[in-house]
Amino acid sequence: MGSTIVPVIMAGGKGTRLWPLSRAAAPKQFLEFLGEGSLFQSTLARVADRAAYQPPVIVTNSEFRFLVAEQARAAGVALGSILLEPVARNTAPALAAAAAFVLKTHGPDAILQVLASDHEIDAGPVYRACIASARQAAEAGRLVTFGIQPTEPATGYGYIEVGDEIMPGANIVRRFVEKPPRDKAEEMLATGRYVWNSGMFMLPVDLFLGELAAFEPNVFEAASLAVERAANDLDFVRLDAAAFSAAPDISVDYAVFERTAHAAVVPSAFAWSDLGSWDSVWKTGTRDAEGNVASPGTTLSATRNSLVISRDLHVAVQGLDEIAVIASEDAVYVGRLADSQNVGAIVKRLAADAATRPLTEVHPTSYRPWGSVASISEGERFAVKRLMLMPGKKISLQRHHHRAEHWVVVRGTAEVSVGEETRLLQENESVYIPQGVVHRLGNPGKIALEIIEVQTGSYLADDDIVRIADEFGRA
Known part of the structure; x- marks a missing residue:
């Protein structure tokens, strides 16, 4: 059977x-772009596969804890634990x-398979062979990283120079x-000795902690102290x-x-x-005869090599090439695909203005431990929302001082x-529900239960909730 493999999935990022x-409150790892599932x-x-893996340990933050639990439930995957940073x-x-x-729960012989939660991977035979090679190297006392064979001189990734083979499928580092300029990336690719640093690892837990203790x-x-003093909170640690x-x-690359x-x-x-x-996203998507990748709810005419995604509105694009059109419920981005690495500059401008800052932080749809809430319409003394409650769930027993529903x-x-x-x-x-009534x-x-909620009153913010009892520990 070999060593116990415990997957560790890093799911706390807030990238935009x-x-x-x-x-920030709905990062890419939890979104569905073009296929089914996030x-x-x-x-x-x-x-x-429980024949190969122990139930995974998820590392995330408190803000995403219920989203992690709900997406795992919907995927039918039992989790080992959810650690909250x-x-x-x-x-x-x-x-x-x-x-x-993992040392505390599975012992010193366990091996961590560390995965990012937001990577797109073809988990076919080549992937499985690489996992097998990494596992063999880890069992032989190696701290293993996965280096992706480059397909272009990308400047957005770090690189690893590959040394001699030490066993089948594994080499010396x-x-x-660091992320190189394009001319340096081209030089490295020409040697055939460099791979992209994927940020995925296979780590013998005892060796990894020993090296970390020595270096950092x-x-x-x-x-270690944070785990020793950790507190259980429902299904979370x-x-x-x-x-x-x-x-x-500090990053694990620098530290170890x-x-x-x-x-x-x-x-x-x-x-x-x-x-x-x-x-x-365009490069990994399924393209049509014109080179376009498009979601349902879109119509393209005389448009080539473009990415068009819409969450709500129907989007029509005509006579454009090599562009990205991305429509969420409350914002639309249009730009050249070649410039899409620079979306962060627009996000910074939006975040700097109080009027547009919410567009960078939250979606009209937000997630709760019992389901989700989507804003449909708002006015000075009213708000219309759509509530989705998962089977068997309840909202808190509550009342409001300033609104009726x-x-x-x-x-x-x-x-x-x-x-x-x-x-x-x-x-x-x-x-x-009259104002002030429990x-x-x-x-x-x-x-799933779908409810349309109409709120009316002088103050409609979420902090006008007095929770009396709550099965999620929020009262």
């Missing part, structure tokens, strides 16, 4: 390079905490190279904030891989992308408590 779909769910699927501290402290946790004892001690915050902000004598690289020829720009059942069955009365509502039935909404059915 794929704006307007990706935002990138996070695709990552879960690659480690779902109290603050962002780069990859070395995050991996150190995951390793300390000669050196790491502050990271090792902070992460909250790392101790004071201990974890003491860790230096560039200093250890045990590093190895598996040159990997499987299709891979970190989907770091709209151009990369109307609920209309669109789909499913609702269990509604208003004051002392509880009753079931079917599709097309409605209920009125109420609750639940889904006793087997399908």
Whole structure:
């Protein structure tokens, strides 16, 4: 059987390079772009074989905890644990905490397979062969990184110079190279000795923690103490904030891989992308005869080599080449595909203006532990929202000081408590909740419950919620 392989999936990033779909509160790993399921769910699927893997450990932050749990449930993948980082501290402290946790739960012989949650990967035979080579090297006492065979002189990735082969499929790491300018990247590719640094690893837990303790004892001690003092919260493990915050902000490459004598690289020829720009989404998508990648809800005419995605509105594009048109519920981005690496500059301008800052932070659809809320329309004294409750879930028992609410059942069955009365509502039935009255909404059915909520009153912000009881520990 070999060593126990524990997948560790890093899912805490808040990047906005794929704006307007990706935002601080809805990063790309949890979004569905063109296929079915999110990138996070695709990552879960690659480690779902219980004959090969233990249930995965997810490292994320508190803001994404319910989204992680719900997407794993929807994908049918049982999780080993969800570790919550109290603050962002780069990859070395995050991996150190995951390793300390796995050491505690699985013992010193476990091997971590570290995966990013936001990569697009062809998990076919070539990928599986690379995983097997990495596992063999890790069992032989190597800290293994995966190096992607370059397809172009990309300047957005770090590179690894590959040395001599030490066993089938695994080589010595000669050196790491920071993201190079294009001419340097072209020179490196011409030698045939360089691969892209993927940020994926196969790590014997005891060896990794030993090297970390030797090179960065502050990271090792902070992460170990954060796990030792961690608190269980429902299905989550909250790392101790004071201990974890003491860790230096440092990457695992700097902390360990560039200093250890045990590093190895598996040159990997499987299709891979970190989907770091709209151009990369276009490259990995399925193109039509004109070279376009388009989502449902779009119409293209005399348009070539373009990416067109719409979440809500129907988008028509005519007579344009090599562009990206991305329409979310509340914002549209249009630009040349070749310039899509620079979306971050637009996001910074939007974030600097109070009027447009929310466009970089949240979507009209936000996620809750029980489902989601989507804003449909808002005015001075009203708001219309669509609530989706997952089967068996309930919102908190609550009341509002400044607003009243109307609920209309669109789909499913609702269990509604208003004051002392509880009753079931079917599709097309409605209920009125007066201002200040204690109420609750639940889904006793087997399908998602869809509700249209109309709020009216002098103050409609979310902080006008007084929670009396809550199954998610928020009261």
